[in-house]
Amino acid sequence: MKVEDLILHCQSDWQAYTQHPFVEQLAAGTLPQAVYQHYLQQDFLFLKQYARAYALAIYKARTLAEMRHGLPSLQALLDSEIAHHVSYCEQWGLSEAAMEQTPEAPGTVAYTRYVLDSGCQGDATDLYVALAPCALGYAQIGRERFHSEIDLDSNPYGSWLALYGGDEFQTGVSSSRDHLETLLAEIDVDSVRGNQLKTIFATATRMEVAFWQQSIDACL
Ligand SMILES: Cc1ncc(CN)c(N)n1
Numbered sequence: 001m002k003v004e005d006l007i008l009h010c011q012s013d014w015q016a017y018t019q020h021p022f023v024e025q026l027a028a029g030t031l032p033q034a035v036y037q038h039y040l041q042q043d044f045l046f047l048k049q050y051a052r053a054y055a056l057a058i059y060k061a062r063t064l065a066e067m068r069h070g071l072p073s074l075q076a077l078l079d080s081e082i083a084h085h086v087s088y089c090e091q092w093g094l095s096e097a098a099m100e101q102t103p104e105a106p107g108t109v110a111y112t113r114y115v116l117d118s119g120c121q122g123d124a125t126d127l128y129v130a131l132a133p134c135a136l137g138y139a140q141i142g143r144e145r146f147h148s149e150i151d152l153d154s155n156p157y158g159s160w161l162a163l164y165g166g167d168e169f170q171t172g173v174s175s176s177r178d179h180l181e182t183l184l185a186e187i188d189v190d191s192v193r194g195n196q197l198k199t200i201f202a203t204a205t206r207m208e209v210a211f212w213q214q215s216i217d218a219c220l
Contacts, residue, residue, distance in 0.1 A: 001189035001197070003136070003180055006129065010202035017133070017205050018140050022212035027145040029155035032219060036157060037092060039215035042108045044085040044099045046211070049112035051077045053119060053131060060124040069179050073135070076172050084163050107214035111207035118200055125183045129197045132180055133204040138164045139173035 007014050022039070025031035054074040061067040086096045104112075119127030146165020152158030163169060187194050 001184045001187050001194050003132070003177055003184065005184075005189045005194075006132065006198055006201040007136070009198040010205050013202060013205045013209060014133075014137070017137050017208045017212075018144075020209060020212040022216060023141055023145070026157045026160065027150070027155075029157060031157065033156070034219045035215050037089075038105075038218045039212075040085050040089060041094070041099055041102050042105050042211070042215065044082060044089070045102060045104050046108050046112055047077055047082050047085065048100070049108075049116065050131070050134065051082070053112070053115050053127065056116065056119045057124055057127050057131070060119060060127060062124075066124065069176075072172060073176060076168070080168060081163065084159065088159060105214050105218065107207070107210045111204070111211055114207060115204065118204075122200075125187075125197065126200060128176075128180055128183060129200045130204050132176075132201060133208050135173045135176050137205070137208055139170055142166070142169060 022031065022035070026036070051074055054070050054077065058067050058070040058074070061070065086099065089099060115127070115130040118130035142161065142164030146161040150158065150161060152162060155161070184197070187197065189198075
C-alpha cells in the first residue's frame with residue numbers, strides 16, 4: 001500500500017482537516033486572536049507530547065538506520081516548531097515555563113495519548129502511521145496557503161504560514177513520507193494489517209479536526 005491509500009480511505013475527514021474553517025480564517029488573517037492564542041498554547045503542549053512520540057519511535061526501532069529516521073523530526077519539533085510557538089507567545093507575556101503549566105485541553109490529551117498508545121501497543125509502523133496526519137496535513141496546508149500573495153506583514157498569522165509552508169518543514173515532511181512509503185510497501189492495502197493501519201490514520205485525522213475545533217469552541 002501507499003501513503004495515498006491512507007488518505008483516500010478517509011477522504012472526507014482529510015478534507016474536513018485540511019480545509020477546516022480554522023485554516024481558512026488563519027490563511028485569511030481573520031481568525032480571532034483569542035482562538036489562535038488558545039490553539040498555540042495547546043499546540044505547544046501537543047508538540048511536547050509529539051516529541052515524546054518520536055522518541056518512542058526511536059526506542060521502538062530495530063536497527064540503527066531506523067533510529068536515524070526518527071531523530072531529524074524530533075530535532076525539528078524541539079528546535080523549530082516549539083521554538084516558533086514559544087517566541088510567538090512571548091508577545092502575550094507568556095514564558096515557556098508558564099506554557100508548560102497550562103492545563104491540557106481534552107482534545108490535546110485525547111490526540112497525543114492516542115498516538116503514544118498506538119506506538120506502545122503496536123510496532124514502529126503503527127506509530128509512524130499515527131504520526132503521519134500531523135506532518136502530511138500541515139505540509140499540505142502550508143503548500144496550499146503559503147504563497148506569494150499572502151502579505152506576511154499584515155496577516156498576524158504569517159509566521160505560522162511561513163513555518164509550515166517553508167522549505168525546512170516541507171523537506172522534512174517529504175523525507176518522512178518517503179520513509180513511510182518504505183514501511184508500507186510490503187503491506188497489501190486490503191489485508192487485515194492494511195485495514196488496521198487505515199483505521200489508525202483515519203482516527204488521527206479525526207483528532208486533527210477536533211483539535212482545530214476545540215480552540216474555536218473554547219472561545220465561543
Ligand atoms: C495538532 C497539530 N498537528 C500537526 C502539527 C504539525 N506538526 C501541529 N503543530 N499540531
